[in-house]
Amino acid sequence: MVRFTQSCARRTSTMINQNANQILPTPVRLGADERFTGKGITIALADSGYYPIADLTQPTNRIRAWVDATESPARVLRFARDEAPTWPGYDDNAARHWHGLMTSTVAAGNGFLSGGEYRGVASDADIVLIRVMGEGGGIPNENIVRALKWIRASAEDYNIRVVSLSVSGDPYKKLLGNPIDEAVKALVQQHIVVAVAAGNDGVRRLTPPATAPDALTIGGIDDHNSFDPDEVELWHSNYGVSERKLPKPELVAPSIHIAAPLLPNSETAARAQDAFSKNDTAYIRSQKLITPHYQQVEGTSFAAPIVAATVACMLQANPALTPFDVRRILIATATRVPDADDARQGAGALNAFAAVAAALAQKDRPDLITEKSPLIRNERVYFIYRDPRAKRVQLRGEWDNWQGTLDAQQIEYGVWVIEMPKPSSGFYAYRFLIDGTTWIDDPDNPTRRTNPYGEFDSVLVVS
Structure with a gap:
């Protein structure tokens, strides 16, 4: 679900070579409210694999746990704030680590390797990293279900309020009541918001968990690395309906021109360091490098964690929000993409600032769960x-x-x-x-x- 792309935008960091691919940091392009960074909220991610990158562990470790859901029962390693987290195989340079490294830092990285420049929207949130890809490279449905059930059982221990899923399961012969979508429903019933990537083929086809009626399925936009709303257009993300025939996606978010770290100690990282030291413009541009540590990435795999990070900020602003509140606010504050198909954009493009503002405003709303009508x-x-x-x-x-x-x-x-x-x-x-x-x-x-x-x-x- 990942591609890499090029852009030409203004200079944003002193670390950027003048011939590098320059992009706006995600919080800047979203106009995110800098007062809210997900502090006190934990985001759980299910992905192929991960790496304990400095953007998540420095100056203080924010990785609360690493979970291997390819095993039954799931294997769990917990980490303290002052601990340098590691787990089996984290440093073997396997390709599977890169995808989860990128999604986790797009959501909650603090930009440590860029002096804070390329941080995620929820740069103070804690995270739980759940591996669902086996050694053979596949992601079976049972691994996704096991991950979601583990989150439900452990949410209170880790204060997990948000889940980001940039994975796709295999199609079920019978979509209605399938185990993945039912596991998502159970999380939402437990007051956990679930954001899911729609997929990248630009076709009317969704597979679990993107079909889950209770999830926020997130499609993509291309804002052309610009602040100009007239530049925004839909990206080629998937769309369709849920098992209850409800239209998906619910909304769309940036899926291109996004900064994410290179996998440390990998051949790509080594060549990037060499290219910047030699000012190898051709290589820097061809590999879409931003700095010696960051590269541009593309896909709804990143739109979903951007929305999940925004939700973490909403919950920091107003911890009393329910998943239904979050859904209503995100849909109500979304910005329509002009001349775009409603079936593909849902309510429109994520408006992170307006969503957090609406979450704050709802603090003055009475507790309607227990009140009598009218x-x-x-x-x-x-x-x-x-x-x-x-x-x-x-x-x-x-x-x-x-x-x-x-x-x-x-x-x-x-x-x-x-x-x-x-x-x-x-x-x-x-x-x-x-x-x-x-x-x-x-x-x-x-x-x-x-x-x-x-x-x-x-x-x-x-x-």
Whole structure:
């Protein structure tokens, strides 16, 4: 799921050779809020393999654990803050280490090898690294499932709030209820946000975990290494539907012109050092090198950890957010890609700054999980309906003479909320519409009156 690419942008680091491939650091191009860097949040990644790069271990180690999910049961090595983490085979220069090295640093690297220049959006987050690729090079579905189940069992121990999956399983003959998507669902039910790479072929085809209805499936954009929103266009990422026929992806994020470290002690790293020392412009450009330590990378494998890192910042800003809150905010704040197919872009391009701002703003929102409906607070009215079987919940009422329909957002499994401005003083009848077919009164509200159809309407009392 990884390709390498070239770009020509402004100078961003004193370490960059004047003939190198120069790009904007990811937080800069996203306009990320520098006050929030994922501190206190742990991101778990499942990938082919990893390396304990300085961007994750210096000046303080942030790798909480390395997990080998190719074994049953999974093998776990935990690490302390002052420890130099290592694990079996980390330094054997195997190609599988590079992909996970890149995805983990795109999410949470602090740019140590670039003086902080090429950091990830969540540069203070802790991480857990889970290997799912076997020695033979494949990633069986059972390894992905084992990784996801381990995360669920261990999330509390490590404060795992976000999962980034830049892996693809094999297609299941029966998509509905497949083990990978069910394991993702179990994580979301445990208040863990899951971001998944859509794939890079530009076709209408998704495979688990990108098909998981409860995951945030992330497609790609090419912003041409520019701040200009008019330069943004869709990248050739996959799209399709989930097992429940819900459209995917949910949103898109940068998939090209992204900085990631070279694998230390590899032949590529050695040749990069040599090329910069000799000012070998032709080699630097051909290999898309940015500095002696960083190279440009490409793929939705990096769009997913960028979104996961943004989610970590949202949770740092407002730890009370649920996965449903995160989904709603990301979709509501996304920026539409002009003249792009809706099926391929979902809600649009990630707006990291707006997403964190919205997360902060929601701190003033009451705890709607436990409140009774209707709730009037701070000039807003909240209607709350609880039904785990409902697929869609809507509301109509007398405040606009029953003309408009308000759609509810699911903020927790089976908990639906509709928010609107408080109307002027008075009495307003209202009803819920469930799945487009069934009208009911508000079960939480004892204030009711009969309607012309011989049924009950609930009544909102505004004083």
